[in-house]
Amino acid sequence: MIRTRNLTKKFGALTAVDNLSLSIARGELFSLLGLNGAGKTTTIKMLSCLIRPSGGSARVMGKDLVKEARDIKQKINVSPQETAVAPNLTVRENLRMIAGVYGLTKDRIRFRVNEMIDVFSLQEVRDKKAKLLSGGMQRRLSIAMALITDPEILFMDEPTLGLDVLARRELWTIITKLKETTTILLTTHYMEEAEALSDKVAVMIKGKINASGTVKDLLETTNTQKLEDAFIRLNQKEA
Amino acid sequence: MKYIYFAGRNSKEILRDPLSLILAGVLPVVFIVLFSLISRNAPIEVFQPVNIVPGLTVFGFTFITMFLGMLIAKDKSSSFLTRLFISPLKPRDFILGYFIPVLPMAAIIAVSCLVTGLFVGIPLSVKLVYTFLSFIPFVLFSGFFGIFLGILCRETQVMAIGNIYIIASALLGGAWMDLEILGKTLKNITDFLPFSHAIEASRIVLSGRQENLWLHLGVVCLYALVFFVLAVFFFRRKMRSDNS
Numbered sequence: 001m002i003r004t005r006n007l008t009k010k011f012g013a014l015t016a017v018d019n020l021s022l023s024i025a026r027g028e029l030f031s032l033l034g035l036n037g038a039g040k041t042t043t044i045k046m047l048s049c050l051i052r053p054s055g056g057s058a059r060v061m062g063k064d065l066v067k068e069a070r071d072i073k074q075k076i077n078v079s080p081q082e083t084a085v086a087p088n089l090t091v092r093e094n095l096r097m098i099a100g101v102y103g104l105t106k107d108r109i110r111f112r113v114n115e116m117i118d119v120f121s122l123q124e125v126r127d128k129k130a131k132l133l134s135g136g137m138q139r140r141l142s143i144a145m146a147l148i149t150d151p152e153i154l155f156m157d158e159p160t161l162g163l164d165v166l167a168r169r170e171l172w173t174i175i176t177k178l179k180e181t182t183t184i185l186l187t188t189h190y191m192e193e194a195e196a197l198s199d200k201v202a203v204m205i206k207g208k209i210n211a212s213g214t215v216k217d218l219l220e221t222t223n224t225q226k227l228e229d230a231f232i233r234l235n236q237k238e239a
Numbered sequence: 240m241k242y243i244y245f246a247g248r249n250s251k252e253i254l255r256d257p258l259s260l261i262l263a264g265v266l267p268v269v270f271i272v273l274f275s276l277i278s279r280n281a282p283i284e285v286f287q288p289v290n291i292v293p294g295l296t297v298f299g300f301t302f303i304t305m306f307l308g309m310l311i312a313k314d315k316s317s318s319f320l321t322r323l324f325i326s327p328l329k330p331r332d333f334i335l336g337y338f339i340p341v342l343p344m345a346a347i348i349a350v351s352c353l354v355t356g357l358f359v360g361i362p363l364s365v366k367l368v369y370t371f372l373s374f375i376p377f378v379l380f381s382g383f384f385g386i387f388l389g390i391l392c393r394e395t396q397v398m399a400i401g402n403i404y405i406i407a408s409a410l411l412g413g414a415w416m417d418l419e420i421l422g423k424t425l426k427n428i429t430d431f432l433p434f435s436h437a438i439e440a441s442r443i444v445l446s447g448r449q450e451n452l453w454l455h456l457g458v459v460c461l462y463a464l465v466f467f468v469l470a471v472f473f474f475r476r477k478m479r480s481d482n483s
Contacts, residue, residue: 050321082317084318087252088256097245100241103327129255
């Protein structure tokens with residue numbers, strides 16, 4: 001579904017992503033782990049066609065990341081790190097707007113809006129303006145806006161950042177259900193989240209993939225019991 | 240037609256701010272009534288309905304520039320525009336999506352000012368329709384200038400520049416004063432700006448005169464064209480810079 005070869009992004013003298021090569025299969029949930037500034041968000045920005053790579057190549061759904069960006073954009077969606085909603089629009093209007101922008105038919109829009117409202121338990125606030133919602137509810141809406149278009153690939157940049165424990169667990173349940181139909185690339189700082197959700201994980205350090213595989217693979221490689229310990233060991237080793 | 244959904248969102252974002260409606264819709268109407276009342280006691284030419292109504296309508300349009308610029312600057316500062324840059328929207332969809340809300344706003348301002356004009360002494364005639372149409376070039380300019388400002392400036396900068404722009408348009412456009420009192424130098428400057436030409440063109444149409452109409456409209460059209468090109472250029476550049 002996603003295959004990169006030596007994908008690189010430089011900002012002046014800084015190499016944010018350095019010769020990244022990875023492969024994500026259809027229906028897989030792949031987590032990118034890393035400290036702040038490791039290159040996770042830059043990787044998502046490149047793979048979602050927001051920024052152009054400085055080098056290397058990538059194919060998303062068999063299409064070239066640079067030359068066929070328009071085709072790719074139609075079939076992917078992103079849940080950005082910050083909540084991204086239109087503040088003066090209601091929950092329903094926000095969902096309808098994004099679905100329309102992606103070209104869904106009117107009937108499909110109506111169906112998907114109601115579906116997202118149900119899935120994300122937004123019934124009570126569906127006619128409330130987004131700016132009046134709590135932070136957690138805004139986050140849910142922001143993620144629902146990423147899912148309403150039925151993307152084949154969903155990029156989730158720290159989706160549970162700022163959510164309370166209950167809201168986080170609810171979102172895990174939704175993500176677990178999504179795995180049946182959608183390929184997901186997720187970045188997170190929460191190791192228990194990656195452990196609970198991921199089919200595969202990769203640890204990024206200074207723009208490079210330091211280790212990748214299943215959680216079990218990483219634990220074996222680092223001779224640890226928990227993903228957090230494995231993550232710390234890999235980072236300490238690199239330091 | 241994807242831009243229609245984006246345009247709908249932008250219309251709601253602007254029109255749901257009560258301050259937008261008060262400043263752009265109500266303020267010019269209040270001023271028209273006020274200046275018309277003054278003109279009954281002081282026979283000042285520029286306060287006559289046939290002069291003051293076009294002047295204050297154009298003044299009302301200048302608020303559109305600020306509201307649109309603010310909306311774009313706000314979108315830029317949040318992740319909202321990033322989300323849309325990842326969507327299949329093309330640069331022309333963004334320009335259309337941001338420009339389309341200008342049309343109903345301008346129509347509301349123009350209709351409310353012209354209808355108020357009927358109550359303060361402008362006779363009901365087909366000239367009102369022609370006057371409405373004569374506003375189009377300045378409305379185009381207002382929208383494209385708003386996009387240009389929004390894409391180049393931050394929210395606080397748009398606020399500051401927008402306020403200066405509104406005051407400048409009022410002073411240098413001659414909406415409620417004779418430009419001759421500004422002196423030769425300032426009067427020459429006003430000739431190079433679109434405000435006085437937009438106002439004068441509408442005054443000519445409303446009063447049924449013919450002199451220099453196309454010259455005045457031509458200057459405003461030129462400004463609209465220049466800022467259309469600049470808006471498109473800088474918007475594409477913004478999308479490219481996020482993509483470089």
